Amino acid sequence: MQSMSSYSGAQDMRDIALKANAPYYISVNVTVDPKDKNYNTGAYYSSANINLEAFDTENATGVGTANQSSGNVGSLASQNEANFTAVKEASIKAAEQIVEQILVNLNRIAERGANYEIRIFGITDYMIARDFKNALTDHEQFGGDIRMSKQEDYYRFEITYKSPRPDEVVDAILMH
Secondary structure (H helix, E strand, O other), X not given: OOOHHHHOOOOOHHHHHHHOOOOEEEEEEEEEEEEEEEOOOOEEEEEEEXXXXXXXOOOOOEXXXXXXEOOOEEEOOOHHHHHHHHHHHHHHHHHHHHHHHHHHHHHHHHXXXXXXXXXXXXXXXXXXXXXXXXXXXXXXXXXOEXXXXXXXXXXXXXXXXXXXXXXXXXXXXXXX
């Protein structure tokens, strides 16, 4: 793994995820409520709540949320162990839920395609913009839909892209 120093200058989780080349990032919020020792049972109790939100790194679109609670969890050893066990139980439940939602999103992208937008500035000639559109649609791995429109100072290409490797298509187009 790369050291965290390679992520210096990152402004937020999305920046770090982009630099790490991660397709998704997950925001985690954990709340622990220690209940202290119950002298009737001799155990320490705690409960934890966890909120996970998963996002697509490329466009910051939310792809899932999970909210789970551990309920009261006890430990005869210590309050720290009760806290840790409560967080672990809530985390396992939430992780299973968020992973399922990410997999549903991946399946949707595989079936319908991912939506992208490309903007090309500095081109005023319609034929050049049309050639770029043709380069996209003519590529053997493209397999998607594209809509081109002229804006005030750029051409906009709205793409539904169905290839499992968009990086390969982009590389091939840029090499032309």
